[in-house]
Amino acid sequence: MDRIERSMSLTGEPPKALNTIQKIATLWGMTGLAILVLAALNTSFPNKGLWLVLSLVSIVGGIVLFAKGAYAGKPEGIKNHGVWFKSVSGRGFWAWVAGISLTGFYVILYFYAELLGLNPGGENRGVIALFDPLSLLLSGNPASQWFVYGTLYTIAIIAFGIKFIWKYRHNRYERIRTFSVMFFQTAFAFLIPEFMARLNESEAYNLPYYDLKSVWPLNYYLFDGYSLDGLLSSGNLGLYMLIFGVASIFIITPILTYKYGKRWYCSWVCGCGALAETAGDSFRQLSDKSMFAWKVERWVVHSVLVFAVVMTTALVSTYLGNDPGAHWLTRDIFLVGVGVFLTLPFAAIWYFKRDSLKKDAKLGAIAYLVIILALLGIHFGSGNDNIFLFEASNLRQWYGFLIGAVFSGVIGTGFYPIFGSRVWCRFGCPMAAIMGIQQRLFSRFRITTNGGQCISCGNCSTYCEMGIDVRAYAQKGENIVRASCVGCGICSAVCPRGVLKLENGPLDGRIDANQVLLGNDVDLMALVNKK
Amino acid sequence: MPLHQPMEHIVIIGNGISGVTAARHIRKQSDKRITIISAETDHFFSRTALMYIYMGHMKYEHTKPYEDWFWKKNNIELKRAFVQQVKPEAGELILSGGETMAYDKLILAVGSKPNKFGWPGQDLDGVQGLYSFNDLQELELNAPNNKVCKRAVIVGGGLIGIELAEMLNSRGIPVTFLVRETSFWNGVLPSGESEMINRHIKKHHIDLHLGVNLKEILSDENGKARAVVIAETGEEIPCDLVGLTAGVTPNIDFLKDSGIELGRGIKVNRFLETNKPGIYAIGDCAEQHEAIGNRRPVEAVWYTGRMMGEVVAQTICGNRIQYNPGHWFNSAKFFDIEYQTYGWVHSDQRKPEYEDHFHWIHPDDTKCITIATHRDSGKFLGINTFGIRMRHDIFDKWLTEERSTDYVIQHLGAANFDPEFYRSFETEVLSAYNSQTVNV
Incomplete structure (x- = not known):
């Protein structure tokens, strides 16, 4: 009797239980995945197109139905009941299963694509062959492991994006932002590059895969030899794309980051951010908020940035050096230019913003600059072709392996259920590092703290995917200006007392304008704030 | 050569927001020895967040505003014990188990306990x-x-x-x-x-x-x-x-025989001093001899606890200062509806004769505001806002400047604190306000 009641219960009791709709949804979604697994195990499907559609529809349908079971018919509001009780979002058994499976998938994807059925010489097999019909439809080429990955990635962002919008349907900032990431992923990362591949059917074009919204240094392969060759041999379009790529980081990014903070990119446009904000939303609370993690973050992310700069400089200078006289830009001019270009902003920050820099930031900045300039100097001093002590192509290979594959893929996404959804963005992304420096020192963006209303509950810090201890600032009445903030807006959403607001405003008083307002009379607050 | 004087020992009973705020601010200003005693938990946590632990939004560790190393780093000693007795004459506390602890100054920040009104069965299990x-x-x-x-x-x-x-x-x-x-x-x-x-x-x-x-x-x-x-x-x-x-009531049973003056709570003057020299009371457990403005003599509110902690720290560090709270504010959340209040808006029963109310409610039944106005002067007295976030600093400023309600309504947009892209309702509020004024 009791058992019958339990299984018929639609409301569930402890908030971790799945209701009937969610159970059906899970089954449906898993069926879709099972088709992919069967295909990977070389089950031969008679009508690949049909089975592919069936699989993808099941995955999307399962996720959307799951969201319906979770949120439909319930009052609008914060939906975090049971987050820490559930096995998958509370680092329990299913979190480890999911983490290990995802990690395994990434290892196969990056290093053993033949297990998925990749067969560059002949006809694809396995799960990659299942995707051939869709790839042929879009680009006219057979699928690769990257096409399979790109399709699943986009599907995940769309389906979990719908779930996210359902969950935060009361919050217009979150709705619009999620539409934005879904659009940029689908159009810029998925469809446009496939259509660009169509252009290559003509002799005049030789375009590389180029996701226009993926900005160097996140898009570290933009300056690879093959990419530069491809762009430069594709007429004006290729040239414009290259110019756009350079302008993206050196002109567009600084302007938009000044006006809106790095969120314009990290939580509105970027593909990594898109996955983290949608599929990763269930894991955002797992990020490490300790002071120790923050220290590690600062050293690691800026080291990756230095690595990316050195590697790209080496690649471009090798490219220029391979064919002296082919371009107006010679290798020596380029290297001197890089040196000057890095030194100038460094000196400017040192001079104008010295009060904003903590001791370890100064130490780190000097160390990094010395490393880069020393490498440049060694090249000029030695005068041989083997620049930077290392061969550029070796450097590029190591970067691609360590940063591109292991860090951003295997660890960054595979470990979502253990370390949270923004491990890569926080500890690894060189693009985030550049924008972070700017956001901390020179941007209108901040999270405003609403006077003395904070009750130190900790929801903001807990649900910060970047591991920022938001509460530490809010309870002091201090605005939050942190390099790593991606502006997802969830701290503001989960705050039960209306304390936090993401805003763009004047630089004056951006950091601690409101400390005076913790509630006591002004004379006392003047004493309290005396430093 | 100066005589070596042992550092003054400040003992704080209670590791809630009041006691911890006092400790932090004493540490900011001095090297005094500080001990916080609590029977409840080893470390400070946010009491207001207890509900989120039960609902699974957070775990206990997330409700701790400071990492565990914070206390040692700032040389604040933590003692897990229950204080059974305070002996003001001896400058001594008796802890459960018979242990004693000497203090030079004592801050009572012992909080509240739930009210029980003598209902039959109120002490049953469950x-x-x-x-x-x-x-x-x-x-x-x-x-x-x-x-x-x-x-x-x-x-x-x-x-x-x-x-x-x-x-x-x-x-x-x-x-x-x-x-x-x-x-x-x-x-x-x-x-x-x-x-x-x-x-x-x-x-x-x-x-x-x-x-x-x-x-x-x-x-x-x-x-x-x-x-x-x-x-x-x-x-x-x-x-x-x-x-x-x-409701709650100050948690003061253990002080009954201490000689410290008690009423509903621990009686304090505006300096948060009890009748016993060197003993102070702050937060939920403190009771003002006379209410300050419209405030109640016992204010069991997070913010006032924090404010009293800041004040008493000044006094203990040699800058004797009155508890002089600024404009009233508070907030809460009722299921999905957030509530904030600035200044005074009274209920229908408690409303003074001169207080007029303007009430606006959104058709979706989750947002409303009430603005209180002085009938004679038109002065803005306070606002209650539900489902719409408002800026504390703006309302604090308007209250200090003694703005009129007309002014506040016309500038309501400047006080909006909702997230970006949210729909705003200033136009609706303004037109409702205008039509109401015309009707009168």
Whole structure:
């Protein structure tokens, strides 16, 4: 009797239980995945197109139905009941299963694509062959492991994006932002590059895969030899794309980051951010908020940035050096230019913003600059072709392996259920590092703290995917200006007392304008704030 | 050569927001030896976040505003003990187990305990309040899910009552909510707001009973609560948990024989000093001899606890200063509806004769505001806002500048603190205000 009641219960009791709709949804979604697994195990499907559609529809349908079971018919509001009780979002058994499976998938994807059925010489097999019909439809080429990955990635962002919008349907900032990431992923990362591949059917074009919204240094392969060759041999379009790529980081990014903070990119446009904000939303609370993690973050992310700069400089200078006289830009001019270009902003920050820099930031900045300039100097001093002590192509290979594959893929996404959804963005992304420096020192963006209303509950810090201890600032009445903030807006959403607001405003008083307002009379607050 | 003087020892009883704020600010200004004693937990946690632990939004560790290394780094000693007795003449505390601790100055920041009004059965198993970490652990035993707890009855319609209702609701436990007032919290909220919250509570499938009192709690054969009886109707409601949330009262029983002057709370002057030299009381447990402005003599509010902690730290560090709170503000959340208040907006019953109200409610029944105006001068007295966030600093400024309500309504947009892209309602509010003014 009791058992019958339990299984018929639609409301569930402890908030971790799945209701009937969610159970059906899970089954449906898993069926879709099972088709992919069967295909990977070389089950031969008679009508690949049909089975592919069936699989993808099941995955999307399962996720959307799951969201319906979770949120439909319930009052609008914060939906975090049971987050820490559930096995998958509370680092329990299913979190480890999911983490290990995802990690395994990434290892196969990056290093053993033949297990998925990749067969560059002949006809694809396995799960990659299942995707051939869709790839042929879009680009006219057979699928690769990257096409399979790109399709699943986009599907995940769309389906979990719908779930996210359902969950935060009361919050217009979150709705619009999620539409934005879904659009940029689908159009810029998925469809446009496939259509660009169509252009290559003509002799005049030789375009590389180029996701226009993926900005160097996140898009570290933009300056690879093959990419530069491809762009430069594709007429004006290729040239414009290259110019756009350079302008993206050196002109567009600084302007938009000044006006809106790095969120314009990290939580509105970027593909990594898109996955983290949608599929990763269930894991955002797992990020490490300790002071120790923050220290590690600062050293690691800026080291990756230095690595990316050195590697790209080496690649471009090798490219220029391979064919002296082919371009107006010679290798020596380029290297001197890089040196000057890095030194100038460094000196400017040192001079104008010295009060904003903590001791370890100064130490780190000097160390990094010395490393880069020393490498440049060694090249000029030695005068041989083997620049930077290392061969550029070796450097590029190591970067691609360590940063591109292991860090951003295997660890960054595979470990979502253990370390949270923004491990890569926080500890690894060189693009985030550049924008972070700017956001901390020179941007209108901040999270405003609403006077003395904070009750130190900790929801903001807990649900910060970047591991920022938001509460530490809010309870002091201090605005939050942190390099790593991606502006997802969830701290503001989960705050039960209306304390936090993401805003763009004047630089004056951006950091601690409101400390005076913790509630006591002004004379006392003047004493309290005396430093 | 100066004589070596041992550092003054400041002992703080209670590691809540008041005591911890006092400790932090004393440390900012001095090298005095500081000890915080608590029987509740090893470390400071946010009491207001207890509900989120039960609902699974956070774990206990997330509710700690400072990492555990913070205390040692700042040389603040933590002592886990229950203080049984304060001996002001000896400058000594007696801890449970007989241990003693000497102090030079003592700050009492001992907080509150849930009210019990002598109801028959109020001490049965399965009857509890919700204030301390211990209460939360008890709740986890009494109401882990809707199999063990098939129905809960909450007695008392205040902020903790509605939080407890939300908590139990999150685990699918049916809740009956007994409220003595004719409408939820209408001793504090004007009727328009109070009624909106009534409807919101019912929308969450809470069985809300207004205008009823608890007669008694019935026991089963094991001394566990099995039902409550409503005084007005004699109706018997079977339940497995009775939540007593009819307010809190200062937790001062252990001070009865100490010679420290007590009333409802620990009596203090504006300097937060008790009648005993070197002993101070702050936070929930302190009772002002005379109420400050419209405030109550005992203010059991997070923010006032924090403010008193800041004040007493100044006094202890040699800058004797009065507790002089600025403009009143507060906030809460009723299920999905956030509430903020700035200045004074009184309920219909407590409203002074000169206080006029302008009330605007959104058709979706989740947003409303009430603005209080001085009838004669047109001066803005305060605002209650539901479902729309407002800026503390702007309202603080307007209250200081003694702006008129006309001015406030016309500039309401400047005070909006909702997230970007949210729809704003200033135009609707303004036109409602104008049509109301014309009608009068």
